[in-house]
C-alpha cells in the first residue's frame with residue numbers, strides 16, 4: 001500500500017528558491033485582498049495589492065472597504081487550477097467556472113481564468129487540468145472507516161465483480177492460496193471478507209465443515225458481505241467462546257446443522273458480536289501506518305471526508321491516538337455505537353463532540369435498529385417471501401438490539417444535543433426510528449437536528465413524508481439496486497424492491513438525501529454510487545424502479561453538498577466557493593456529460609485535500 005502522500009514537495013522547494021518569494025519581499029509583500037462582487041452571482045474576485053498600496057488606502061481611510069473579508073491575506077496564492085471544466089456544485093443545475101485559486105488550504109477565488117491569473121506570484125503553483133473535470137471532493141455519508149485499517153490484512157473472497165470467488169469451493173481455494181502466499185503459521189487467526197450466500201450456486205453455502213477441511217489448525221473467520229455476520233470454522237468458534245447447543249442471543253441468528261443444535265458456521269447480528277469484538281485491531285505500533293493505508297482507499301475514490309459509522313470506545317481512543325500522531329490526512333467523522341456511548345461520553349464530554357481535532361471529529365451517536373435485507377435480518381412489518389435465515393416461517397426480521405436500549409440511547413443523545421444516526425433498512429426499523437424520534441426529541445419534532453436514517457432502503461412513501469415533517473435526513477444506498485436487488489426481489493418481491501432507496505421521491509418532497517457505499521459492504525466507489533442512482537439496474541439487468549432514477553447532477557449532490565449538510569459542514573465543504581476548504585477531485589470525464597451507462601467507467605485522476613494532493617501519492 002502507498003505511504004502518506006506528501007503534496008507538491010517540488011512546489012514547496014520552488015517557493016523557497018524563487019526570488020519573488022516572501023523572504024525577498026521584505027515590507028513590500030504582495031497581499032491578496034478579497035472583495036465581494038455580488039454582481040457575479042456569489043462568486044468573488046480578488047485584487048492583488050501590496051502592503052504599500054494598503055498603507056496608501058489606510059491613509060485615505062479606505063481600509064475597511066479593502067480589508068480581507070475573511071482574513072485571507074498571504075504572499076501570493078498557493079495554487080491556481082485551470083485548464084478544464086470546474087463543476088462548482090453551487091445551485092440546482094450544473095454550473096462551471098474556469099479557474100480556482102487556493103491559499104492556505106482554502107478556496108480564495110472561483111471564476112474566470114483571467115482574474116485567477118492576476119493572483120499568480122512567483123511561488124504560485126499552476127495546475128493545468130488538461131481538459132479533465134474538477135469538482136468538490138466527495139464526502140462519504142456512511143461507511144466504516146475503521147475497517148479500512150484492517151482490510152489490508154484480510155482476504156477478499158467476494159463474488160465477481162468485487163472479488164474472485166463464485167462458489168464456496170472457490171472461497172476456500174482463494175483463502176488457501178492467500179494463506180500459502182503469506183506463510184500462515186499454525187494457530188494464527190485468518191480473516192476473509194465478502195461472503196454472500198445469495199451469490200453462491202443454488203443449494204451451496206460456506207460452512208464450518210468446509211473451512212475445517214482446509215484449515216484444521218487455524219481459526220478462520222469469513223465476514224459476511226453485510227459486515228453483520230461471519231462464517232467461522234471450529235477453531236474460531238472455540239477461540240471466541242461459541243459452543244454447540246448454545247442458545248441464540250436476542251437479536252441474533254445462528255445457523256444450525258440440520259435438526260441438531262450444532263453450529264453450522266454462519267452467525268449474524270447479535271450472535272456475531274462476540275467474534276466481531278474479539279477480532280484483532282491494528283496495534284499501537286502499527287495503527288498509524290494502517291490508517292494511512294486505509295485512507296488511501298478513500299483518497300483513490302476521490303473522498304476527502306469519511307465516516308466511521310459505528311465506533312466502539314476503544315476504537316475512538318485508537319482514532320484519537322492516530323489523529324494526534326498526525327496520521328490522518330482526510331477528515332474522519334466517528335459515530336460511537338450505542339453500546340459504548342456512555343464510555344465515550346465519560347472520556348469525551350458532549351461539548352467536545354462536533355468539532356475537528358487533527359482531522360478527527362466525533363459526530364454523534366449510532367444506533368442500529370436492524371440488520372441487512374440480503375442477510376434477511378432487516379426488520380419489516382410484513383414477512384419475507386422466502387422465510388427466515390434459519391428457515392423460520394412468517395419471518396419479518398427483528399430489532400438489531402432490544403428496543404428499550406435503543407430508545408434509551410436515542411434519548412440520551414438527544415438530551416446531550418448530539419446528532420443521532422439510526423440504521424434502519426426494513427420498514428419496521430424505520431417505524432422504530434420515527435417512534436424513537438417522537439418519544440425522545442425534546443420540543444419541536446421538526447427542529448434542525450440533522451438526525452439521519454442510515455440506509456433507509458425499504459422506506460415506505462408514508463414514512464418519507466414523516467421524515468420530511470421531522471426534518472430527518474435519508475442517507476440512502478442505491479448501490480443495492482445493482483449488487484443485491486435480484487436477491488431482494490426473491491425475498492421481498494419486485495414491487496417493494498422497486499421503491500428501494502427512492503431518491504427521486506425524496507428529492508420531490510424537498511428532502512436532501514445522501515447516498516453511500518457502507519464500505520466495505522460494497523466497494524468504495526463514488527462513480528458506482530452515481531451510476532446506480534442514475535441507472536437502477538440489477539446485476540441480472542432488471543430495471544429496479546426506473547421511476548426513481550435521478551439525474552447525474554442530483555446523484556453528485558448526494559455525495560457533495562447534501563453530504564456536507566448531513567454533517568453540518570455546508571459552510572466549509574461540498575461545493576466550490578470562496579471560503580470553503582480546497583477539498584477537490586479531478587475526474588477523467590464529467591458525469592453530467594457522458595452517456596448514463598458509462599458513468600461507472602469514469603476514473604478518479606487526482607484527489608486534493610486542503611489544497612494538497614493526496615492521490616496519487618507522491
Ligand SMILES: [Zn+2]
Pocket residue numbers: 142143144309518
Ligand atoms: Zn454501516
